[in-house]
Amino acid sequence: MTNGWKVPDNIQEEALRLFDLAESEGITLRFFGSSAIRLKCAKYSALLDRADRQPKDIDCVVPRHHMRQLRSLLLSTGWIENAEITAQTDGYRLEFVNSSNKTKLDVCVDVLRFCQTLDVRKRIILDKPTLSATDLLLSKLQIRNLTRFDLIDILVLVYASPLGQDTANAIDIDQIVELTSKSWRWYKSIKTSLLFIQQQEYVSSFDLTDTAGSVIKSRLSLIDKRVLNAPKTLFWHLRSVVGGFMPWHDLVEVAPRW
Amino acid sequence: MQNHPLPRPSIFLRPASGLVKAVGLWDVFIYNVGLISLGIGVAYTQRYGPAYYSAGSIVVATLLSAGIMALVTLGFWAWTITIPRSGGIYVFLTRAGFPAFGFALSFVECISWLFYVAIAAKLVTTVAIIPLVALIFGSSNSILKWLSGSPAQLIIGTTTIVFAAWLLITGTRAYIKIQRLVFIFALVGTFALLFVLIGGDAQATFQANFNTAYSYFGSEPYSRVLDQARSLGWNTSAYSFKETVSLLVWPFLPLIGCAFSIGIGGEVRNTKRNQLIGMLGSLFFSAFGFIVIAILGDKAIGTSFQGAIAFNYDHASLVSNPATTAFEPYFPYLAGLATNSNILRILISLGFLCWVWFWIPGVLAFTERAFLAWALDRAAPAPLGTLHSRFGTPYVAVITGAIIAETFLILILFTQYFATLVFILAATVAWCITLAFGTAFPLIRHRLFSRSPIAGRKIAGIQLMTLFCFLGACALAAVIYLLWNDSLAAGHSRKSVIAVGITFTAGFVFHLLLRVYRRHQGVDLSQAYKEIPVE
Numbered sequence: 015m016t017n018g019w020k021v022p023d024n025i026q027e028e029a030l031r032l033f034d035l036a037e038s039e040g041i042t043l044r045f046f047g048s049s050a051i052r053l054k055c056a057k058y059s060a061l062l063d064r065a066d067r068q069p070k071d072i073d074c075v076v077p078r079h080h081m082r083q084l085r086s087l088l089l090s091t092g093w094i095e096n097a098e099i100t101a102q103t104d105g106y107r108l109e110f111v112n113s114s115n116k117t118k119l120d121v122c123v124d125v126l127r128f129c130q131t132l133d134v135r136k137r138i139i140l141d142k143p144t145l146s147a148t149d150l151l152l153s154k155l156q157i158r159n160l161t162r163f164d165l166i167d168i169l170v171l172v173y174a175s176p177l178g179q180d181t182a183n184a185i186d187i188d189q190i191v192e193l194t195s196k197s198w199r200w201y202k203s204i205k206t207s208l209l210f211i212q213q214q215e216y217v218s219s220f221d222l223t224d225t226a227g228s229v230i231k232s233r234l235s236l237i238d239k240r241v242l243n244a245p246k247t248l249f250w251h252l253r254s255v256v257g258g259f260m261p262w263h264d265l266v267e268v269a270p271r272w
Numbered sequence: 273m274q275n276h277p278l279p280r281p282s283i284f285l286r287p288a289s290g291l292v293k294a295v296g297l298w299d300v301f302i303y304n305v306g307l308i309s310l311g312i313g314v315a316y317t318q319r320y321g322p323a324y325y326s327a328g329s330i331v332v333a334t335l336l337s338a339g340i341m342a343l344v345t346l347g348f349w350a351w352t353i354t355i356p357r358s359g360g361i362y363v364f365l366t367r368a369g370f371p372a373f374g375f376a377l378s379f380v381e382c383i384s385w386l387f388y389v390a391i392a393a394k395l396v397t398t399v400a401i402i403p404l405v406a407l408i409f410g411s412s413n414s415i416l417k418w419l420s421g422s423p424a425q426l427i428i429g430t431t432t433i434v435f436a437a438w439l440l441i442t443g444t445r446a447y448i449k450i451q452r453l454v455f456i457f458a459l460v461g462t463f464a465l466l467f468v469l470i471g472g473d474a475q476a477t478f479q480a481n482f483n484t485a486y487s488y489f490g491s492e493p494y495s496r497v498l499d500q501a502r503s504l505g506w507n508t509s510a511y512s513f514k515e516t517v518s519l520l521v522w523p524f525l526p527l528i529g530c531a532f533s534i535g536i537g538g539e540v541r542n543t544k545r546n547q548l549i550g551m552l553g554s555l556f557f558s559a560f561g562f563i564v565i566a567i568l569g570d571k572a573i574g575t576s577f578q579g580a581i582a583f584n585y586d587h588a589s590l591v592s593n594p595a596t597t598a599f600e601p602y603f604p605y606l607a608g609l610a611t612n613s614n615i616l617r618i619l620i621s622l623g624f625l626c627w628v629w630f631w632i633p634g635v636l637a638f639t640e641r642a643f644l645a646w647a648l649d650r651a652a653p654a655p656l657g658t659l660h661s662r663f664g665t666p667y668v669a670v671i672t673g674a675i676i677a678e679t680f681l682i683l684i685l686f687t688q689y690f691a692t693l694v695f696i697l698a699a700t701v702a703w704c705i706t707l708a709f710g711t712a713f714p715l716i717r718h719r720l721f722s723r724s725p726i727a728g729r730k731i732a733g734i735q736l737m738t739l740f741c742f743l744g745a746c747a748l749a750a751v752i753y754l755l756w757n758d759s760l761a762a763g764h765s766r767k768s769v770i771a772v773g774i775t776f777t778a779g780f781v782f783h784l785l786l787r788v789y790r791r792h793q794g795v796d797l798s799q800a801y802k803e804i805p806v807e
Contacts, residue, residue, distance in 0.1 A: 082661045097659055101644055102358065102539050104443035105664020107291060127292050265541050266290035
């Protein structure tokens with residue numbers, strides 16, 4: 015039992031089933047989070063298994079104009095809604111539980127609003143059934159207090175995704191830099207996460223090969239360098255003057271139980 | 273570079289998918305300040321205080337009621353950080369194991385607060401629009417006559433309620449954005465008011481403008497007002513603490529709004545800090561505003577004059593030439609006479625309009641959350657919790673609240689049944705009982721209470737929640753006593769007692785009936801209440 019929920023055995027299968035159902039209804043649905051990383055980096059799932067990193071729920075994002083359809087679809091196929099979350103977020107966050115297998119589904123609408131806000135509206139169709147590798151990485155690097163599980167997710171994703179312009183499967187550094195050059199909050203978030211990762215003994219902790227460790231280190235290092243050296247906007251500089259005296263990340267709190 | 277070994281894996285070092293809550297400290301503050309409503313507080317206190325409690329001091333009464341509300345606020349703060357869910361006293365009491373009381377008292381407070389939505393809808397015209405029209409176009413014109421009538425106030429009030437409901441249906445974010453903007457306008461209007469009242473020539477300007485506008489009273493209209501009031505029995509005794517204590521119910525009525533953010537408790541970021549600062553901050557800010565305006569109002573207009581003109585208005589039928597205004601002599605109108613600038617007059621009236629407006633969507637949002645909580649627990653018909661397919665908002669709950677408020681508006685405007693503010697008594701009793709339960713909660717629900725962020729905090733060996741709730745309950749009990757004995761504010765006339773009695777009874781009966789109905793359906797309502805608090 016985890017936080018009161020029994021984790022179903024086939025989260026990945028449930029996710030893919032959900033994706034197929036959404037696709038058949040013309041709903042643009044993309045996964046992020048641990049289940050997405052496992053789907054995207056299926057070739058390296060052994061690394062995730064070794065770290066005992068099993069997805070415990072399904073996280074996905076849909077565009078606003080598909081929210082109503084998705085909600086109807088889910089309600090008509092045995093998913094139970096946490097109406098309180100929907101009401102309190104004006105339908106920008108939805109939470110469901112499958113009535114038969116108890117799979118938990120979190121739905122973000124338009125944007126991933128956590129410690130930072132990642133607007134994926136223009137990039138949601140770059141890949142399927144998950145978000146692009148870049149957006150998956152950003153969704154992880156924005157986390158303020160990375161856990162062990164977040165770390166292995168990041169490491170596997172970086173190892174599995176070369177740096178490049180392949181918008182679906184590569185990590186597009188230009189996209190990351192564009193974000194961090196405009197937003198000091200994002201810059202601070204990513205730099206903090208990258209620094210944290212650098213300080214971890216991840217090769218030994220996760221039993222990675224030296225090659226894997228080296229690849230991951232060089233890719234993260236390149237991202238770090240590009241983010242640091244890229245020219246910044248005026249607004250970025252103005253915000254940096256205030257720096258940490260103003261909150262630079264949003265507080266993510268536990269969703270209400272229902 | 274220092275390498276840190278990773279922490280040992282654990283099941284969850286952080287919850288899987290958290291939520292960034294929408295309501296921050298400033299939003300709590302603005303929400304509560306809005307629900308106190310500086311405008312309504314000033315309008316009512318200055319309207320009734322000097323007229324019927326002339327030996328009482330508004331300043332001291334405000335300080336006393338602020339003190340009372342501070343204790344009440346601390347009690348509700350303890351509740352809302354222990355059970356940080358939206359829905360007000362309903363979720364507190366049901367999750368604490370008192371479902372019948374939870375529903376019934378929530379029912380009472382929702383009906384009571386919706387009554388005040390109707391009052392506010394009426395005040396949009398009488399406190400803001402009428403003074404503005406009178407100041408700009410003169411105190412006797414046909415528009416004013418129309419505005420003073422019930423049909424006009426129904427049209428304007430209904431429009432306001434409908435607009436507020438629509439705003440809430442389109443989403444909390446839209447509502448919060450509008451409220452921030454309205455708050456700025458309200459502050460601008462308030463600063464304009466203070467600017468006028470502080471002015472060295474405010475008193476002379478007021479008297480000159482009043483004497484000109486009401487020259488038909490005869491010579492020295494200003495003095496005539498005071499003379500007529502005295503002849504009608506208006507009393508201007510020396511300062512009396514007893515009368516000041518009686519007077520405190522009037523600033524208390526608006527100041528109770530400082531604790532309303534308990535209704536949106538599940539949406540507040542960093543609940544422990546933001547609720548405390550937001551609630552107490554709004555209380556002290558508003559109390560300070562009432563006091564400053566009362567002092568400056570006395571300087572510019574004269575507290576005695578305000579009392580006299582209001583007294584004359586209420587007794588106009590007893591004389592052939594009443595020395596009063598043709599409409600309720602609310603403070604915005606009188607303050608507007610203390611300046612010759614139409615711009616300042618407009619700003620003052622618009623400021624009051626903004627303050628009055630706050631109550632309407634603010635209370636509808638409060639009751640909407642309560643209705644949703646009822647429906648999600650199946651303690652009310654499920655359709656009440658239906659979410660809008662496009663906006664994701666509980667639109668049925670919003671519309672239900674708006675319909676109830678509209679019903680009250682019609683009754684207020686076209687019947688004499690709700691002449692007093694009787695529902696403040698009902699709501700105060702409901703809150704007092706909730707705080708009384710809060711006193712016992714740490715003792716009788718120890719396991720549940722142990723999850724509270726203040727579970728370990730004690731003063732003189734007494735749990736903080738017990739102490740705060742006890743003091744708050746005692747404070748409210750004192751106010752209930754005052755309201756019970758004040759026939760102007762509430763009273764215990766037959767009509768008042770029947771209204772309050774029916775509301776309480778209806779709440780319990782409805783809950784009982786629904787419980788039986790659900791049991792018949794095979795649903796045990798008590799299961800819905802046996803859940804772990806949010807955080």
